[in-house]
Amino acid sequence: MTDPARSTGPGTPAGPGTPAGPVAAWHRLAGDSVLLDGFHALKHALRFGAEVRLALTADRAGALALADELAADVRDTLAALLTEVPHATYAALVPRPHPTAVAALAVRPSRTGNLARLAHAPRTAPVVVLDNPRNLGNAGAVIRLAAGFGATGVVTTGTLDPWHPTVVRGGAGLHFATAVERLTVRELPPGPVFALDPEGEDIRSLKLPDDALLAFGSERSGLSAELRARADHLVALPMRPQVSSYNLATSVAMTLYHWSATGGAPGTS
Structure with a gap:
């Protein structure tokens, strides 16, 4: 039986009147897939072993030129995956068209596997x-920071879904480079x-252990x-008086940098 995602042939442009196969496949797969929004998200996901089910672009030549320049390691894989569709077709399938006009659907990593990795x-x-x-x-x-530092x-705790498409877009596909899950505090x-x-105690006086859980409160409360x-230690980042707070991502970056600068080794997890 022919896979409708491949109805125009792997890696071949779809003609102006033939997007129905890829579009039908997209709608069939989208419900239980991770949306990879843009070239860089797809590039990172492939680098870290994501199983990509379908990849569409409104500019196949442009996407492959980007791969030649920025991602030669996955260029051949991209060439085999990408199917070209008209820009209007692509734009109708995603919440917000990406400047690179690339979108893909990938299999979400196993929760069981992620939990085992977190608990190892x-x-x-x-x-x-x-x-x-x-804030998504x-x-x-x-x-994205955690992946870069090798966390x-x-x-996440609470109601925010860390696999929401906006979060995945902000993470540039690097959800596949680290274990991402939502748990309760008890879990x-x-x-x-x-x-x-x-x-808390000034972070500059501490060495953060490799097995630490580094916890950050919500942006508001x-x-x-x-x-x-549940905390064993309260830790404070250096901050000028009368400055109320740092952005959440900035706080995480400062803390992970302190961990790495005092003995942690990015990329070893």
């Missing part, structure tokens, strides 16, 4: 915990909890009472 001991890099985050873009930026994973993996709080009660 000994850990060689911390887990970032976002306690009741509110901030959550995506944190996942074991990012866990957090083992390890000492270092929670960021203005009343800080740490929840439940997470504060």
Whole structure:
């Protein structure tokens, strides 16, 4: 039986009147897939082993030129995956068209596998915990940071879905480079909890262990009472008086940098 995603042939442009196969496949797969929004999200997902079900573009030549320039390691894979459709067809399939006119659908990593990775001991890099985050873009930026520093994973508590398309877009596809899950405070993996709080000990006096859970409160209300009660250490970032707070992603970046600068090794998780 012919796969409708391949009705125009793998990696071949669809003619102006023949987007029905890829579009039908997209609608069939979208419900339980991760949306990879843009060239860079697809590039990163492929680099870290994502199973990509379908990849569409309104500019196949442009996407492959980007691959030649920025992602030669996955260029051949992209060439085999990308199917060209008219720009209007592409734009109708995504919430907000990306400048690179590329979108793909990938299989979400196994929750069981992610939980095993988060709980594995000994850990060689911390887990970032976002306690009741509110801003989807901030959550995506944190996942991108965590992947760059080689953190074991990012866990959110509360109602925000860390696999929401806006979060994945903000993370540039790097959800596939680290373990990303939503848990309750009671379900957090083992390890000492270092929670960021203005009343805590100056982070510059501490060495953060590799198996730490680095917890950050919400942008509006800080740490929840439940997470504060679970914390083993309260930690404060240096801040000029009368400055109320840092952006969430900035706080995570400063903390992960401190971990890496005092003995942690990015990329070892």
